[in-house]
Amino acid sequence: MSAPLLTMEGVHTHIGHYHILQGVDLTLPRGELTVLLGRNGAGKTTTLRTIINLWQASKGRIVFDGQDITNWRTPRIVRQGIGYVPENMGIFSLLTVQENMRLAAERRHFDTARLDWIFGLFPALKKFWTTPAGLLSGGQKQMLSIARAIIEPRAFLIIDEPSKGLAPAIIKDLVQAIRELKQTDTTILLVEQNFSFARAVGDHVAVMDDGRVVHAGSMSDLADDTELQGRLLGLSLDAHA
Structure with a gap:
């Protein structure tokens, strides 16, 4: 079994006077997709932002591909091949x-073959290539946000709430795009509230509560265990299918 691509060991994060992450332990298997679940306020987005040091860990250790990146600046972390799709999409x-x-x-030039591959994932981007991004629909903006993160090859992709506010038809297209992206051996960490979406793309799952990971395992095991779903999340994934 290969070494994990990323591990978090006892990571704490403070934001002002608030102690958000309270000892996060997380292991991301290389080349697979892990979904981070949990109630609102559990610390999911803070975990993503701490990994790339948008918020500084106050204690603990973050190791990426064998290197301790806990105190690296964000630009240096990103240059290791990490892409980030924020919840607010971050487009101009x-x-x-x-x-x-x-x-x-990179260097503001496109790799033609990679751009064509992205157009295959998100055909709307080719159609609206010269359109101001602000005029796109919500789903098209989300596609653009992901496309920006993968215009260069990434070893690791972090995506925060990609299906939020999107119509079911767009979510279906997004599921297919992420499944195709998984075939490139990109390791993905995904925060998602749409449990049907999470189940469709996830290999592994970690559930957070009160700033800690309280459960980690396979997505299939969680999807098959309604009692565990209720205990961890207060609901059944089947109710969101």
Whole structure:
């Protein structure tokens, strides 16, 4: 069994006077997708932001591909091949789709083959290539946000709430795109509240509560165990199918 791509060991994060992460232990298997679940306020987004040091860990250790990155600055972490798709998408509304993509590309130049691959994942981006991003639909903006994160090959992709506010038809397309992205051996950490979506793409799951990981295992085991779902999340995944 190969070494995990990323581990968090006893990680604490304070934001102002608030102690958000209270000893997070998390292991991400290389080349697979782990879904981070939990109630609102459990610490999921803080975990993502702490990994890339948008919020500094106050205690503990974060190891990526064998290197301790706990105190690295965000630009250095990103240069290791990490892409981040924030919950607010982070696109530039006044710039065109093309300009948004170019800003994310290394040296502002596109790899034609990779761009064609992305257009295969998200055909709408090719259609609206010269359209200001602010005029796109919510689903198209989410596609652009993910496309920006993967315009360069990434060893590790962090995605926060990709299906939030999207129509079911768009979510279905997003599921297919993420499944295809998984075939590139990219390791993915995904925060998601849509449990049907999470079950469709997840290999592994970690459940957070009160700033800690309280359960970790396979997604299939959690999806098959309604009692465990109720105990960890206060609901059944079947209710959200």
